[in-house]
Amino acid sequence: MRSPGDPMVPDDVAWSAVSPRLALGRRIVACGSLLVLAIAVVVVAGVAGSPIAFLGALVPLALAGWVWWLIGRQVAAIAYAERDDDLLVRRGVMFRSLAVVPYGRMQFVDVEAGPLDRALGIARVQLHTAAARSDASIPGLAPDQAATLRARLARRGEARLAGL
Amino acid sequence: MTTEAASTIPGRTPTDGEWRPLHPLTPFVRGWKVVAAALVVVGQQRGGDLAQRGLPSRTEALITLAAIAALALLAGGYALLAWRRARYRVDADVLQLRTGVLFRQERQAPLDRLQAVDVVRPLLARFFGLAELSLEVAGSGDSSIRLSLLREADAQALRSTLLARAAGLAYEGDVAPEAPEHEVLTVPVARTVESLLRNGSMLVGLLLLIGTVVAAVVLGSPAPLVGLLPIGFTVVSVVWTRFTGGFGFRVATSPDGVRLHHGLLTTRSQTVPPGRVQAVRMRQPLLWRGRDWWRVEVNVAGYGGGRNRDEGAVEENLLLTVGTRAEALMVVGLALPELAAAADIGIDVVAAGLTGRGSQGGFTSSPRGARWLDPIGWRRHGVLVTRAVLLARRGVLVRELDLVPHARTQSLALLQGPLQRRLGLASFAVHSTRGPVRPSVQHLPADVAAALLHQQAERAMSARADSTHDGRWMMGR
Incomplete structure (x- = not known):
């Protein structure tokens, strides 16, 4: 079973990426709040009448640029693969993780979508096992894709469910 | 009756x-x-x-x-x-x-x-x-x-x-x-008391008390003692809770499962049916080493959730408050019948996991590169897979050994930080139900950890397929 290449990214399975709209959603939230901060700094600087303080606005702007780039990389790193008996979910660029969730261990599967998610047309599939720590979720799926994935996972889970 | x-x-x-x-x-x-x-x-x-x-x-x-x-x-x-x-x-x-x-x-x-x-x-x-x-x-x-x-x-x-x-x-x-019910073990009160005294914070507290008494005598005023009162009250109440909770700890077996009886004021009789133990941790704090005492904690689905978080979650999840190595191993054997059923390992292997380092006892341990990340404990990080159980070993000062039956594995994960990536290492984690036991192995060689992840997923599946302990455990016996 040892795969050549990077052990954190087994290449003997078909990985599915998530929608880049997820990156857009996260960027709107993160960069938006930084932008608000930058504007606040500009307003304060204007009121104080100190030209140096305007430079302070550059900090959140630079941060926003970095976050923009980072989110792109992070979302690109999220991927999942359905194997015969379990689901693989991988994420992270610096701190990488690869989770294996056996279908037989899934207690139930949720599909979640917040208001921004709905506006962007994405949803999150959340898998629940009896373990509190197995954080297996796949964000950034198209709603119909999420629904079919949930149905498929639930069907496979039922076929293989083996108590606790 | x-x-x-x-x-x-x-x-x-x-x-x-x-x-x-x-x-x-x-x-x-x-x-x-x-x-x-x-x-x-x-x-x-x-x-x-x-x-x-x-x-x-x-x-x-x-x-x-x-x-x-x-x-x-x-x-x-x-x-x-x-x-x-x-x-x-x-x-x-x-x-x-x-x-x-x-x-x-x-x-x-x-x-x-x-x-x-x-x-x-x-x-x-x-x-x-x-x-x-x-x-x-x-x-x-x-x-x-x-x-x-x-x-x-x-x-x-x-x-x-x-x-x-x-x-x-x-x-x-x-x-x-x-x-x-067949009683197998009782923890003597004297040992419970001594185990509470052999505790780091307890020692610090005692030193503090002696220091304040000396200060009070030298100064000729009780003021320092009064200052110590709130701390003293907290320490006493913590120790008291532990003492009363673990008082008269008895372990018994019955066809219903493992029976635990304990408590001084509030008494508790727990029955955990066979196959309900999700994971076991054997733990030895530094000061128990002289006596070679061990504490055994378990994850049982439902224990330690919700209301129990503030009400004695520790107490519920204890399988043995304090016991000798032989007693601890016996109790672990009761909790995980799989261990005895799988003839490929004896309890000796478990014993090796308690104190062993490097590849002792057949464990796969961290490579030398891990010393950059954990200079003290890198030799103790280790994992051993037997036919029925996964053993994860760690800790030099506080020794720990986690045991998870393959059939009780919920999900698995591989984690790798930037330094680990540079050194070609990865950490492996087994997800168990809520409780004190969170089995994981730090700093394994990345390819070994990846292989372990996939093998363990397969093992967990096949173990579940022929697990007889689910649901009605007396059926078909």
């Missing part, structure tokens, strides 16, 4: 499928708790004043008493209402409990998903011969059902009946006979 008494009186069996109330003394016992809490608060508030201002005036005392009486009336009234609404019933497959004064709740526990049954006797309830029956069913969050309070005999009878029905065991009459 008590079960006979319960079954000979028609209509008194607690398991005939009828809706029945809890014991009529319940509101008194439960309402009393609120009053006791109020008394403690008043005592703490007024105790400080007493030293400075002397006895309170008559009106002040009357007002306080009246407030306490009003509170008692209120608490008692609410408890009475709650008792009148509470009804439970048991039939062949489920236990149901209806509760709630304002917000009604009906809970249902499918017996084939039963994870553990506890009979808890709080101090006051013991005076009246009452007990609380607490059932854990697999579920997320607070999934336990508490029947509080029942006659002790009823609680015992109900426990054996629930366990028998959960096991799929046939019996005559309405109430199953109590399963015979």
Whole structure:
């Protein structure tokens, strides 16, 4: 079973990426709040009448640029693969993780979508096992894709469910 | 026995499928708790004043008493209402409990998903011969059902009946006979006390106390001692809780599963049926090393969730408060019958995992590169996979060994930080149900960890496929 290449990214399975709209959603939230901060700094600087303080606005702007780039990389790193008996979910660029969730261990599967998610047309599939720590979720799926994935996972889970 | 008494009186069996109330003394016992809490608060508030201002005036005392009486009336009234609404019933497959004064709740526990049954006797309830029956069913969050309070005999009878029905065991009459119990081990009180003293914070506390006493004597004033009082109070209460919780810890076996009895004031009898233990951790704090004592903690689905978080989660999850190595290994053997069933490893291998380092005992350990990340403990990080159980070893100062049966593996994960990536390492984690045991192995070679992840997923699957311990464990025996 040892795969050549990077052990954190087994290449003997078909990985599915998530929608880049997820990156857009996260960027709107993160960069938006930084932008608000930058504007606040500009307003304060204007009121104080100190030209140096305007430079302070550059900090959140630079941060926003970095976050923009980072989110792109992070979302690109999220991927999942359905194997015969379990689901693989991988994420992270610096701190990488690869989770294996056996279908037989899934207690139930949720599909979640917040208001921004709905506006962007994405949803999150959340898998629940009896373990509190197995954080297996796949964000950034198209709603119909999420629904079919949930149905498929639930069907496979039922076929293989083996108590606790 | 008590079960006979319960079954000979028609209509008194607690398991005939009828809706029945809890014991009529319940509101008194439960309402009393609120009053006791109020008394403690008043005592703490007024105790400080007493030293400075002397006895309170008559009106002040009357007002306080009246407030306490009003509170008692209120608490008692609410408890009475709650008792009148509470009804439970048991039939062949489920236990149901209806509760709630304002917000009604009906809970249902499918017996084939039963994870553990506890009979808890709080101090006051013991005076009246009452007990609380607490059932854990697999579920997320607070999934336990508490029947509080029942006659002790009823609680015992109900426990054996629930366990028998959960096991799929046939019996005559309405109430199953109590399963015979075989006691295997008792923790002596002296050892409990010594284990509490052999504790880092305890030693620091003692040194602090000695220092303050010396300071007080030198200064000739009790001021430093008074300053120490709040800390002393906290330490004493923590130690007291541990002492009373673990007092008289007894481990027994029965066909129902592992039985644990413990407690000084509030006594608790836990029954964990076979195959319900999700993971085991053996732990040795630094100061226990001289005695070679070990503590054994377990994850059982339902234990340590919801309400239990503040109420003795540690206590519930203990399989052995303190024991010698031989005792600890025996208890682990009881909790994980898989360990003995798989003939490929003896208990020796487990023993090797307790203290071994590097590749001792056949463990796969961290490579040399890991010393950059964990200069002290890198040799202790190790993993061993046997036919039925995964063993994860760690810790130089505080030694730990986690055991997870393959059939109880929930999900798995591989984690890798930037430094680990540079060094070609990865950490491997097994996800178990909520509890003190969080099995993981740090800093394995990345390719070994990846191979382990996939092999373990397959092993977990095949182990589940032929696991006989799920659901009704006496069926087909």
